[in-house]
Amino acid sequence: NILEHKQEAKNPFFHVVELTDDTVDPEVWGKNFPIQYDDYKRTVDQVRTRYGGSEALPRTPTQADPRSIVAQSRLEDDPRLKIMWAGYAFSKDFREERGHAFMLEDQTYTERQQVVKQPGTCIQCHASVYGPSMRLGGGDLIKGFEKMNAMTYADARKEVTHPVTCVDCHEPKTMQLRITRPGFMEGMKALKASQGVKDYDVNKIATRQEMRTYVCAQCHVEYYFKGTEKRLVYPWAKGLKVDEMLAYYDEVQHKDWVHAESGAPVLKAQHPEFEMYNQGIHARSGVACADCHMPYKRVGAHKVSDHHVRSPLMNINRACQTCHKWPEEELRQRVLTIQDRTYEMRNVAMDALIDLIKDIKAAKTNGASDALLAAPRDFQRKAQFYLDFVEAENSMGFHAPQEAARVLGQSVNFSRKGQVELRDKK
Amino acid sequence: NILEHKQEAKNPFFHVVELTDDTVDPEVWGKNFPIQYDDYKRTVDQVRTRYGGSEALPRTPTQADPRSIVAQSRLEDDPRLKIMWAGYAFSKDFREERGHAFMLEDQTYTERQQVVKQPGTCIQCHASVYGPSMRLGGGDLIKGFEKMNAMTYADARKEVTHPVTCVDCHEPKTMQLRITRPGFMEGMKALKASQGVKDYDVNKIATRQEMRTYVCAQCHVEYYFKGTEKRLVYPWAKGLKVDEMLAYYDEVQHKDWVHAESGAPVLKAQHPEFEMYNQGIHARSGVACADCHMPYKRVGAHKVSDHHVRSPLMNINRACQTCHKWPEEELRQRVLTIQDRTYEMRNVAMDALIDLIKDIKAAKTNGASDALLAAPRDFQRKAQFYLDFVEAENSMGFHAPQEAARVLGQSVNFSRKGQVELRDKK
Amino acid sequence: MKASVAKGTLIGVAVGVAMGVAGYTFLYAKGASYLTNDPKACANCHVMNDYYDGWIKSSHRSVAVCNDCHAPHNLAAKYLVKADNGFWHSLKFTTGRYPDNLHMRRINRKVTEEACLYCHQEVVSQIAPTPHTKENMTSCIRCHGAVGHPQK
Ligand SMILES: [Ca+2]
């Protein structure tokens, strides 16, 4: 009622406890910021949209995997993915991603852990690692980061207790946003250097609006493990476009694995939300991840950022209608129109890639030499990275509709040219 | 200040002369509407943008072609177009389009007229035909339309005197917009019927805002000449998307010509601005052609529609900035980003198509049977129509960025699959 | 028959209660502001603050107040619409049942469109409304939605 409205307006926060960098437990932060904490906890909700959200599938817990609920398997939705990833852990288990609350357990128990020994590096994006890193590094974040990368996943796992929490995004005294992930600091530094900006320090230079995107870009990005020390690196030294990242991987001659059926040295793209978003009109217009995924909401008399991070399609009035006057249903249809178009091309590109893989495999079994297969295999490497760049990106093209379609068109061209090449060589 | 406005504002229109359906000469209309007439005359200006506008190239007039200035040749810009159109008049002469003032002479003197006898149908979109049609039909527009279609171009040409003028878009008493082209009336009727709307009559039912697009869509659309009577038909009976128009052409088994090098029964897409625009976000948002190509301008005490119809990039402030508060240069860059992406894919699709045509030609000369070539030729028909749909559309993708990229991606797939098919058949 | 009577009384009660609550708000939140022309009065509701802040920076701050665009320019209608808005907004404000991002109801959209014409009819006399069909008039808001307060 109004009387309260007027009061609340005066004191948005309650200062109950002292918060420090060592305060990992979000419940403690919640004493000062009950609204944000309550929303934060709601990331356990599982609701499905046409291409996003997630479905809550019950399963019988096992020794190896005590989870009683998981998200739907993407491999079952589209078995072609198993062929694309043949010989790589992803062909064993790959699920639709769900809310932040699950990030630590989903990483701990994915079957991908059982088929390969994963490094401690993995932990960077699936747990609150700021405190643990500082501890390990004796106050030196980078040292702690390097130590954790060098561990086995099992050992690193013992160092952490929570999924991403308040302390990973907020400076406890001022509540200002901050970057806590060395991988992102170094990635941005390399990117800016390629644009002629020296010694870029994100925590010093980034604007508040940029930070509303960067805190997310600490994890929602393409990455690889560099060298034997398994350093977490974001491949941005030549730029953020798929073409530029592939050029980088080609230059450093990186491959994620050798394809089991074709023998091609291939790459796995992973959740390049930040990179794709950067090619879109919203990024260009200064719209941040948080504007759509953590929109302001009115609580009593003041506005807070909705810490229930989720699909904006479940929250269109707050997420979109601040800027777009169209009715909710119309806005939903606009998103679906973009996503359906992307999905159509994604399937065209997928069929083309599978055809190429089958052809190379056949040629191989018929004794084609590596020399002869070199070119077709490079076409597969290209086609596969371009396709996966959109497939692994989680907005089904919405973050940059035309760019997503361009990338898929290029992928089709690479796959089909590979097939032609193969036939002409013979 | 407002008061002054009130003074100046007494009677906006000067009613100097009576205007009727027979008043073809725009100069007479200009007596009542001097501002619109002055702007209308300025469509003779030729300025080039990266992908639009046009360049004024001097030439020495000849008997056959008295024009002393023409627009740049698209065939010289990209010789691959000659291969795509081999055996069709377009491979002889195809230029960048320019302002409305030139439409009649450019059509009269294009070399395309010299290589083929063109029908009177052509005149529909290049001259003020409303008066002449009514005359020929004795007051029956449709009859006049049919008579003119049946004539030779030379005879029809004698019936007309001006490029599109006031009377083609305006009802002379009220100045209300109106549709004067039977081809569009019938096309819309077929389209609406496919959506379950019976007996759609555009002049009765269309809203004013729709008319601000429809008057342009009388001509800026894909078309073909139906049957021996050469009736002007817009292929919309299944819908406005490229897939739906191809399905229509396949059903009625229409081909524009048989490709000279490959022998494929192919189609020529032509300026599908209206169809492409309809797949875009602006159409979806109720933005009309006239909003961008005839933006309002303040002249003295009044706002008028800028009748200098041209590229909005020459008029960004009025054409875009009322809806988009970004700086002019930023808006230009947004357009160019979209267009450059489209152009990149357009070239990928063009190379793929040329490769396919060369392959089919080679197979043919090596004695491949028509039976064997049937499938590859159908791939060419598809690939070529999809590519040309974007190539012939004049916004280089801006009217519907993601759709343009999707269509080009599909085109690439058709061309390359045709090549594979060909190799497997052998 | 019975049903509709019951329904009738229900609505009656509902409205009664609403009136009570809204009436209380109306006074407390200086709801009477709906009857003044002072923009600050509109801003009495924090809900309206964004718009007030926007208006302060808008091209119209010195030439038009909220009511110039959001209330009809003929007295009778003016107070009708204001009472209507005053009532609904007060009620919704109290119950808190309104979206974070507001949308003008159709009747208010019409009021605003006509407000534009009230002041600008000469400038736009050639373009709208077309002499013959008033309902076919061009929407001003379509292009000038931000004149009163930059769209947040
Ligand atoms: Ca998901």
Ligand SMILES: [Ca+2]
């Ligand atoms: Ca042009």
